[in-house]
Amino acid sequence: MTASQTLETPSGKGAGDENFPVGSFLIPRRLRPHVARYYAFARAIDDVADNPDLPPAEKIARLERFAAGIQGQAEGPGLEKATRLRASLLETGVPLRHASDLTVAFIQDARQNRYADWADLMGYCENSANPVGRYLVHLHGDRDPRAFAASDALCSALQVLNHLQDCGDDLRSLDRCYLPQDWMAAEGARTEELLGKALTPGLRRVLDRCLAATDRLIEQARALPGLLASRRLAMESAAIWRIARRLSAELKRRDPLATRVKLTKPRALGCALGGALAATLRYGEGRRP
Numbered sequence: 001m002t003a004s005q006t007l008e009t010p011s012g013k014g015a016g017d018e019n020f021p022v023g024s025f026l027i028p029r030r031l032r033p034h035v036a037r038y039y040a041f042a043r044a045i046d047d048v049a050d051n052p053d054l055p056p057a058e059k060i061a062r063l064e065r066f067a068a069g070i071q072g073q074a075e076g077p078g079l080e081k082a083t084r085l086r087a088s089l090l091e092t093g094v095p096l097r098h099a100s101d102l103t104v105a106f107i108q109d110a111r112q113n114r115y116a117d118w119a120d121l122m123g124y125c126e127n128s129a130n131p132v133g134r135y136l137v138h139l140h141g142d143r144d145p146r147a148f149a150a151s152d153a154l155c156s157a158l159q160v161l162n163h164l165q166d167c168g169d170d171l172r173s174l175d176r177c178y179l180p181q182d183w184m185a186a187e188g189a190r191t192e193e194l195l196g197k198a199l200t201p202g203l204r205r206v207l208d209r210c211l212a213a214t215d216r217l218i219e220q221a222r223a224l225p226g227l228l229a230s231r232r233l234a235m236e237s238a239a240i241w242r243i244a245r246r247l248s249a250e251l252k253r254r255d256p257l258a259t260r261v262k263l264t265k266p267r268a269l270g271c272a273l274g275g276a277l278a279a280t281l282r283y284g285e286g287r288r289p
Contacts (some may be wrong), residue, residue: 007062009054011047031139033087038135040056041066041085049106059110064266067103070096076188098135101127113176114191119211121180122156130160139228147227154221154241160214161247164207168194173229177264183209198258208257211248218244 069082
């Protein structure tokens with residue numbers, strides 16, 4: 001790869017395509033530029049990992065360059081977002097691993113397209129989703145291990161919900177299936193059934209098992225707002241928690257192969273405002289949410 005060759009492969013996706021608010025007004029103004037740099041880096045490497053036209057070896061080579069950029073071992077054309085994020089992380093004292101762990105997950109995407117069981121999937125979420133929450137918790141000055149554990153549960157839940165939303169598209173465009181293969185076998189479901197226009201009974205049962213396990217993660221994350229020192233981050237996390245709970249409910253009653261299952265903007269806004277208001281009122285009473 002020459003120094004002048006670009007590393008990015010922009011998909012056109014942005015913050016508005018996410019299930020949760022990115023850099024919302026709830027984040028303190030002084031921290032929003034740092035959050036924007038983190039999101040820009042995450043979006044760039046995610047686009048590389050999800051590019052159907054790049055062979056796995058090329059994805060891995062590019063992602064390793066991004067990881068080297070975060071560690072200060074590489075710089076130059078194509079690595080501007082990594083360089084800017086590294087400067088941000090050093091300025092704020094946030095560990096570099098909260099960025100570099102994302103590259104580990106996306107390299108895994110280039111190498112692995114099936115997951116043996118739920119534990120295998122949670123191992124992927126440990127690097128693909130949990131660093132995002134840990135970044136925000138660290139950025140806001142929290143160090144409570146309980147907050148990190150609750151954040152991990154929420155981020156893993158959001159990751160699985162996203163996989164369930166996109167289960168058909170992931171297989172069709174990238175030959176990826178994140179549904180646990182042992183549950184697929186137990187329910188008599190075949191991976192190629194995800195290419196259909198509607199869930200088969202077996203696939204429906206697999207999704208329901210995934211949603212039941214995801215609901216347990218969401219319940220573990222319920223305590224997160226009360227473990228955070230920042231009221232604004234508590235409000236943000238309460239809003240995201242409600243969005244996750246509502247999206248899980250939608251996936252239980254709707255078919256992600258037949259239609260795009262997502263919250264309408266009014267419903268998402270209602271969840272966000274409800275969570276933020278609940279957190280605010282409880283803080284006003286002198287106790288954590």
